[in-house]
Amino acid sequence: MSIIVYTSTKNGDVLKSSLEAVSYAAQTAESSNQEVIALSIGNVNSVDELGKYGANKLIQVQSSSVSSFQPNLIAKAIQEISKIEDSNLCILSHDLNGKAISPLLSVMMNAGMVTGAVGLPDDSNGFIVRKGVFSGKAFARIKISSEKKIVTVMPNSIEKKEFNQTTNIESVELDLGAPRIKVLEQKIASTDIPLPEAEKVVSAGRGLKGPENWQMVEDLAKELGAATACSRPVADMDWRPHHEHVGQTGVAIRPNLYIAIGISGAIQHLAGVNQSKVIVVINTDKEAPFFKSADYGIVGDAFEVIPKLVEAAKRLSA
């Protein structure tokens, strides 16, 4: 038996979210003594990393029809390989790629699915997986009763364990049929840290009074190696681009560190950030509701506090 993990790549390198999925599969396989097979579309450069996190084998699917992101053809490839490898469990990341592929795969394989897992499967009484529900306000334990199963892993929620396996590489040609979607253009952010994958995020809100004041936010983010984000009103007023908007209607994130500057902490904002591991709130209003969800707080004026933080962070990295 084996566990199949779908791994997304960017220029041949496996995405961080996919490496987490590999580690999740390897940790699941540990107790059930199964082989972990990573599946990629096209070739992978960073095979060492797949081995580090526990992949025994890499199957590189070669198909001329998947030159762009084609979720239904990728799902078909996973289904075919699952059949060949006699696999009943497939793992994907619950990143945007996994969200596009997994529901299609679930129908194709007739597999029950839990998306956004935050813990390893518990097989002591059936197959039960824990996931966040109510937008981070609770957890549910969900049992999959079908023979075939799919689990998608919430990014940045699983401790990556090192297995240091040797990964055997196979290439398989598959005829997946013609794509039904024609991709015209891809806009992939190249230089900045993509917000959903960032481990540290510095975010600011209306308290900053205007877009011209964002330099200090960017300076702090740069010193900490963090991505920048903003609250909804700031995106709505076009002070910052919409893809930076975190919260219920924008991007939901769960970094290790979230620093919120001049954001009051409305429940809609919290729904997008409340699973961050450490939350720092900086606000002039000591009654701001965000302090109730914070680990560290500073009641003070951002225009005085942030430059000092930037200096302190600089000294730290010096």
Place this chain on the structure above:
Amino acid sequence: MKILVCISKVPDTTAKIAFKDNNTAYDTDGVQFIINPYDEWYALVRALEIKESQGGSVTVLNVGGPENDPTIRKALAIGADGAVRVNINSTDAMNTAQNIAGFAKEEGFDIVFCGKETIDYNGSQVGGMIAALLDMPYISYASKLDLDGSKATIERDIQGGKEILEVEVPFVLSAAKGMAEARIPNMRGIMAARTKPLNVIEPSSSDNMTEIVSYELPPAKGECKFVDAENPEELIELLRNEAKII
């Protein structure tokens, strides 16, 4: 364009989250329910805009019991032409998708809209499952949709960026921010909604592949540790040596 918009009923964003029956059921006592925001603000409103500019019809569909009817009426008040409710309470995404596809497959919809996820179970599953069941292309996390005859140009979120693509109807999409702006129903809409059709149909599937065993609340957050605004350097110190994250 003949359009179907799938709407889910969810607790209001500000609703308190509590569980009952030994943590096996969500306690709905005193909870205000709304249409799932992504289904309403983005999917339904964009569907109505398409109908307004090029004609056609917009049907909303909900899978649930009679207690969902007031929520469905709100979608009619916003402007949908008619509504269908599949009479089954389900927490299994595949069951929900099968019931939606069971209805949709005979109807010949050009576009089936869903929201990108629901704010209660956060699954992001049903839209894609409907597409696979109906054998239609699925475009997830779509933030922009333009139609030119039967050809759609769509912008969608992918890992690390965005993608612009072309697809022919029929297709299924899940709507994300950017697709449209929320609309508030007006008095005329609310009055009209009372007489619009809300057809109740029996489920075509009752199979489940998943079941919720139990719920739990996250551990309570500890007290916030305050750092003096005169000495913010201390924060950096704490993040490095106490929280150990920088």
